[in-house]
Amino acid sequence: MFAQNGYTGTSVADIAARADIGKGTIYEYFNSKEDLFFAVFEWYCKKTGAAVTVSISVLGASAAQRLDALNGSLMSLWDEIKDVFVLVMEFWAAASSSKMRQRFQIAFKQLYQDFRRIVSDLIVDGISRGEFREDIDPEAVAAALVGTWDALFLQAWFDPIFDPLEISQKFLAVVIQGLKKS
Amino acid sequence: MFAQNGYTGTSVADIAARADIGKGTIYEYFNSKEDLFFAVFEWYCKKTGAAVTVSISVLGASAAQRLDALNGSLMSLWDEIKDVFVLVMEFWAAASSSKMRQRFQIAFKQLYQDFRRIVSDLIVDGISRGEFREDIDPEAVAAALVGTWDALFLQAWFDPIFDPLEISQKFLAVVIQGLKKS
Amino acid sequence: MFAQNGYTGTSVADIAARADIGKGTIYEYFNSKEDLFFAVFEWYCKKTGAAVTVSISVLGASAAQRLDALNGSLMSLWDEIKDVFVLVMEFWAAASSSKMRQRFQIAFKQLYQDFRRIVSDLIVDGISRGEFREDIDPEAVAAALVGTWDALFLQAWFDPIFDPLEISQKFLAVVIQGLKKS
Amino acid sequence: MFAQNGYTGTSVADIAARADIGKGTIYEYFNSKEDLFFAVFEWYCKKTGAAVTVSISVLGASAAQRLDALNGSLMSLWDEIKDVFVLVMEFWAAASSSKMRQRFQIAFKQLYQDFRRIVSDLIVDGISRGEFREDIDPEAVAAALVGTWDALFLQAWFDPIFDPLEISQKFLAVVIQGLKKS
DNA sequence: TATGAATGAGTCTTCATTCAT
DNA sequence: CATGAATGAAGACTCATTCAT
Numbered sequence: 001m002f003a004q005n006g007y008t009g010t011s012v013a014d015i016a017a018r019a020d021i022g023k024g025t026i027y028e029y030f031n032s033k034e035d036l037f038f039a040v041f042e043w044y045c046k047k048t049g050a051a052v053t054v055s056i057s058v059l060g061a062s063a064a065q066r067l068d069a070l071n072g073s074l075m076s077l078w079d080e081i082k083d084v085f086v087l088v089m090e091f092w093a094a095a096s097s098s099k100m101r102q103r104f105q106i107a108f109k110q111l112y113q114d115f116r117r118i119v120s121d122l123i124v125d126g127i128s129r130g131e132f133r134e135d136i137d138p139e140a141v142a143a144a145l146v147g148t149w150d151a152l153f154l155q156a157w158f159d160p161i162f163d164p165l166e167i168s169q170k171f172l173a174v175v176i177q178g179l180k181k182s
Numbered sequence: 183m184f185a186q187n188g189y190t191g192t193s194v195a196d197i198a199a200r201a202d203i204g205k206g207t208i209y210e211y212f213n214s215k216e217d218l219f220f221a222v223f224e225w226y227c228k229k230t231g232a233a234v235t236v237s238i239s240v241l242g243a244s245a246a247q248r249l250d251a252l253n254g255s256l257m258s259l260w261d262e263i264k265d266v267f268v269l270v271m272e273f274w275a276a277a278s279s280s281k282m283r284q285r286f287q288i289a290f291k292q293l294y295q296d297f298r299r300i301v302s303d304l305i306v307d308g309i310s311r312g313e314f315r316e317d318i319d320p321e322a323v324a325a326a327l328v329g330t331w332d333a334l335f336l337q338a339w340f341d342p343i344f345d346p347l348e349i350s351q352k353f354l355a356v357v358i359q360g361l362k363k364s
Numbered sequence: 365m366f367a368q369n370g371y372t373g374t375s376v377a378d379i380a381a382r383a384d385i386g387k388g389t390i391y392e393y394f395n396s397k398e399d400l401f402f403a404v405f406e407w408y409c410k411k412t413g414a415a416v417t418v419s420i421s422v423l424g425a426s427a428a429q430r431l432d433a434l435n436g437s438l439m440s441l442w443d444e445i446k447d448v449f450v451l452v453m454e455f456w457a458a459a460s461s462s463k464m465r466q467r468f469q470i471a472f473k474q475l476y477q478d479f480r481r482i483v484s485d486l487i488v489d490g491i492s493r494g495e496f497r498e499d500i501d502p503e504a505v506a507a508a509l510v511g512t513w514d515a516l517f518l519q520a521w522f523d524p525i526f527d528p529l530e531i532s533q534k535f536l537a538v539v540i541q542g543l544k545k546s
Numbered sequence: 547m548f549a550q551n552g553y554t555g556t557s558v559a560d561i562a563a564r565a566d567i568g569k570g571t572i573y574e575y576f577n578s579k580e581d582l583f584f585a586v587f588e589w590y591c592k593k594t595g596a597a598v599t600v601s602i603s604v605l606g607a608s609a610a611q612r613l614d615a616l617n618g619s620l621m622s623l624w625d626e627i628k629d630v631f632v633l634v635m636e637f638w639a640a641a642s643s644s645k646m647r648q649r650f651q652i653a654f655k656q657l658y659q660d661f662r663r664i665v666s667d668l669i670v671d672g673i674s675r676g677e678f679r680e681d682i683d684p685e686a687v688a689a690a691l692v693g694t695w696d697a698l699f700l701q702a703w704f705d706p707i708f709d710p711l712e713i714s715q716k717f718l719a720v721v722i723q724g725l726k727k728s
Numbered sequence: 729t730a731t732g733a734a735t736g737a738g739t740c741t742t743c744a745t746t747c748a749t
Numbered sequence: 750c751a752t753g754a755a756t757g758a759a760g761a762c763t764c765a766t767t768c769a770t
Contacts, residue, residue, distance in 0.1 A: 006279035008190045012740060022756040024742080033740065086278035093275030095340070096268040097188035108340045137352045143344070144353035147333025148326050155329055158277070158290045162325070170319045171326035178360025194765060204731040206767080215765065370643035372554045375760060386735040388763080397761065450642035457639030459704070460632040461552035472704045501716045507708070508717035511697025512690050519693055522641070522654045526689070534683045535690035542724030558744060568752040570746080579744060 003087045007037055007094060034100055041091050041104065044084070045111055051077050052118065063126025064176045070122070071172050074149055075165040078156065085157050116142045123179070132179045145175070185269045189219055189276060216282055223273050223286065226266070227293055233259055234300065245308025246358045252304070253354050256331055257347040260338065267339050298324045305361070314361045327357070367451045371401055371458060398464055405455050405468065408448070409475055415441050416482065427490025428540045434486070435536050438513055439529040442520065449521050480506045487543070496543045509539070549633045553583055553640060580646055587637050587650065590630070591657055597623055602664055609672025610722045616668070617718050620695055621711040624702065631703050662688045669725070678725045691721070 001010045001018060012033050016023040030036040051073065095104035120142035126132035148171070152164040183192045183200060194215050198205040212218040234256070277286035302324035308314040330353065334346040365374045365382060376397050380387040394400040415437065459468035484506035490496035512535070516528040547556045547564055558579050562569040576582040602616060641650035666688035672678035694717065698710040 004280060006275060009279050009281060011738080013738095016757095023740090023758095024756050025754075027741070028754065089271070089274040089278045092271045092336070093188065096271045097191055098186070099191070105340055112337050112340060136356055137349075140349040140352035141356055143337060143349050144330050144334065147337055148330045150336070151329025151333040152326065154274070154332070155294050155325060158287055158294060167319075167322040167325050170322035174318055174323055174360035175357060176360070178356035178358070182364065193763085198732095205733095205765090206731050207729080209766070210729070368644060370639060373643050373645060376762080377760080380736095387761090388735050389733075391762070392733065453635070453638040453642045456635045456700070457552065460635045461555055462550070463555070469704055476701050476704060500720055504713040504716035505720055507701060507713050508694050508698065511701055512694045514700070515693025515697040516690065518638070518696065519658050519689060522651055522658060531683075531686040531689050534686035538682055538687055538724035539721060540724070542720035542722070546728065557742085562753095569744090569754095570752050571750080573745070574750070 002037060002040060002090055003084045006086075007090050012036075037094065038100070038103060040087070041094075041107065044087055044091070045107065048077065048081070049111075049114070052115065063122060063129060063131050064180070066122055067119075067126075067176060068169075068172060070119070071149075071168050072165075075168055078153065078164055081153070082157075085153055088153075089157075112146065115146050118142075119145055126179065130181070133181050136179060141175075141179070184219065184222060184272055185266045188268070189272050194218075219276065220282070220285055222269070223276075223289065226269060226273070227289065230259070230263075231293070231296070234297065245304060245311060245313050246362070248304055249301075249308075249358060250351075250354060252301070253331075253350050254347075257334075257350055260335065260346055263335070264339070267335055270335075271339075294328060297328050301327055308361065312363070315363050318361060323357075323361070366401060366404060366454055367448045370450075371454050376400075401458065402464070402467060404451070405458075405471065408451055408455070409471065412441065412445070413475075413478070416479065427486060427493060427495050428544070430486055431483075431490075431540060432533075432536060434483070435513075435532050436529075439532055442517065442528055445517070446521075449517055452517075453521075476510060479510050482506075483509055490543065494545070497545050500543060505539075505543070548583065548586060548636055549630045552632070553636050558582075583640065584646070584649055586633070587640075587653065590633060590637070591653065594623070594627075595657070595660070598661065598664060602668070609668060609675060609677050610726070612668055613665075613672075613722060614715075614718060616665070617695075617714050618711075621698075621714055624699065624710055627699070628703075631699055634699075635703075658689075658692060661692050664688075665691055672725065676727070679727050682725060687721070687725070 001015055004010075005014075012026060013023055015036075016026055019026075026036065030039060052070075091104060091108070094100045095108050116139065120138040123132060123136075123138040123141055127134055127136070127138065149168070152162075152168055156162045156164040183197055186192075187196075194208055195205055197218070198208055201208075208218065212221065234252075236255075273286060273290070276282045277290050298321065302320040305314060305318070305320040305323055309316055309318070309320065331350065334344075334350055338344045338346040365379055368374075369378075376390060377387055379400075380390055383390075390400065394403060416434075455468060455472070458464045459472050480503065484502040487496060487500075487502040487505055491498055491500070491502065513532065516526075516532055520526045520528040547561055550556075551560075558572060559569055561582070562572055565572075572582065576585065598616075598620070600619075602612075637650060637654070640646045641654050662685065666684040669678060669682075669684040669687055673680055673682070673684065695714065698708075698714055702708045702710040
C-alpha cells in the first residue's frame, strides 16, 4: 500500500482493513506507523540485498564477464521490483523528511557502502588478474556504477518505454572497454 | 521550506508565516498546496535546465573535452544545490504518490528526455567527428550518464564524505576511454 | 462540562459542540485540552479569590467579628459555587496526576499560601489589638481554618443534608472563644 | 499504581504487568477497571478506618487528652500515608466524575459520617463529664475537626514544607481552649 | 487585494475488554 | 484457572481550505 499511495497517502486504518485485522492489532506488532514503514524498508533491503549477493556468488570467469552477469541479474530484478520500486522513492523521501531522517539516512548510507564494496572488489579482482588497467580507481568506478543502476531504474519507472536492460548492457560494454588494458 | 521539511512536513501556514503574508493570500496565487509545490518543481526544473544548457554552449574543442566540461559544470552545481537537493527526492516521491502522480511523472519524463538528448547529441557529434567509435549507441550511453550524475548526487547526499566531483571525473575518464576509437 | 463529567469524561469534541463551534477553533485559543483545563482553573481561582478579597475589605470592627464576616461571605459563596465545586476535586486530581502535576501543584501551593496569609494577618491584627491571646500561633490557626473551610465544602458536596454555614458558624464560635483572652 | 499515576494514568495492562499476571486474569477477579478501583477504595477505607478506631480505643483520661491523642495518632499516619494520599484525591475525583459518582459518593458520605460520629461521641463524653461547655454543638465541632484533618493533609501534600503535626497540635489547643468550661 | 478566524474531515494512537486456547 | 492476541470505539490534535471583512 505504501508503494501504491506513498507513506502519507496510506493510513494505518487502510492497512488494517487491507490486512483484514483491527487497527489496534497493528500496534501489537509495531510501535508506530513509522516503525512499520521502517520494517518495510528493512524487508526491501534484505530482499534486494539477497538478490545481489546471490548473483555475485554464481558468477564465474573473467571480471568483465562477472560484471556483465551482475548487471544482468540486477536488471532481471527489474520486472520483479517494478511495482514496488516506488517504495524506494518513498524511502529516499523518508530519509530526507526531518522526522525519520536519521534512521533511514544511516541505513541508506550503509546500503550503498555495502553495494559499492561488492562492485569495487570485483574491479580490484579484475585489476589483479591483469585484465583491467592499473591506473583506474576501483572505488570511484564502483560508486558510479552503483549509481547508474539505481538511476536507470528511476528513469525506467518514469518512462515505460525505457528499457533498462538493453541500455545497461550497452553502457557496461563501453565501461568495460574503458577498463580493459589496451 | 519544502527542502527543509518535505512536502508533508511543511504546512501552508508555515509558508505564509515565512513569506510574511496571510494564509489566505497564498490562495490568491495558487489553487492549492499541491499547485504551489508543482510551481516550485517547475522553478527548479527551469533553474537546473538553464545551468546545463549554459554549460553546454560554452564548451569548445573535442567531444571528450566537452563531456568533461559538462561533467565539471554539473558537479560544480553540487555545492549550490546540496541544500535544495532534498527537493528532488520530494519531487520523486510526489511523482509516485498517487495523488500528484501524473503531473510530476510527465514532467520528469520530459526532463530526462531533454537531458538525455543534450548528452546524446554530444556523443553523436563525437562519432561524426571520428573521435568516438561507431558501434556504440549514443542514446544508451547518454541515458546511463544522465542517471549516473543523478545518482552521484544522491549518494553524496546520504554520505557527506562522498566526493561526487572526484568520482565523476575518474569514472568519466574510463567511459571516455571506452568511447574512443582504439 | 468539566464540572459535570470531569476532565477525562469531557472530550474536546463535546466542548466544541456545546460551545457551538468547530473542534479546530478551540485549538486557535488553547494549545491543548490541558491548557484549556488550566485556563478554567485560573478562572476559578480568580473568581473565588476575588470573593475572599472583597469580603475582607468590607469587614469592620473587631477581629472576631471580621473572622465571622469572612466565614459568612465564604459560606454564602457555597450556593454559588455548589455546582462547580466538583471542579476543585478535578483540580486536586489534576495536581496529582503525573502529567499536569507541576503546573497545578505550584498554583495550588500559591493559592493556599495567599489565603492563609489573609487569615493570619487577620489574627495577628486581633492579637495586636489585645483581643486575642498572645501565645497562639497565627499561621497555624490560619492554615487550619483555611483547611476547615475547604473541607466543609467537601463534606457538603458529598452530603446534601450537611449545612456548612451552620456548622462553620458554630465551630468558629468555639475557635474564637479559644483565641480570646480569658 | 493508582497512587502514582492516577486512575486514568494507570492502564489495566500496567497493573497486570506489575502484578506479574495476565491481563485477562484481572477480569477473573474484577468485572471492570472501575470495580478494581472501587476495591482499592474499600481497602483504603478499611485501613484508615481501623487506624482511627484503634487510636480511639487506646486513649485514656480526659476528653481533651483523648482528642489530643486522636490528633497525634492521625498525624503520625501522615508519613505512612503521604505517598498514597494522592489516592484520596483520585477517590474524590472519582466521586465527582459522572460515571462512578454514585458508588463513591455514597461510600464517602458514610465514611465521613462514621468519622464524625467517633469525634462527636468523644465531645459528648467531654460535655457529660463536665469538662466541656454545654452550649456547644458536638456534631458541628466534630464535622469541622474531621474536615480540618483532611484539609491539613491536602495542604501538606501540596507544600512539602507544611508540617501538619505541629499545626494541628497548635490549632487543637485553641479549639480545646474554646471547648473548655471557663 | 489581503487577511486570518473558523472549520471539520481525517490522522495516529490508546486501552478496556473479550474469548479461544 | 490463566492467558494474551485481537479488537474497535473513542480521543486529541492537525491542517488545507474557505469566506466574510
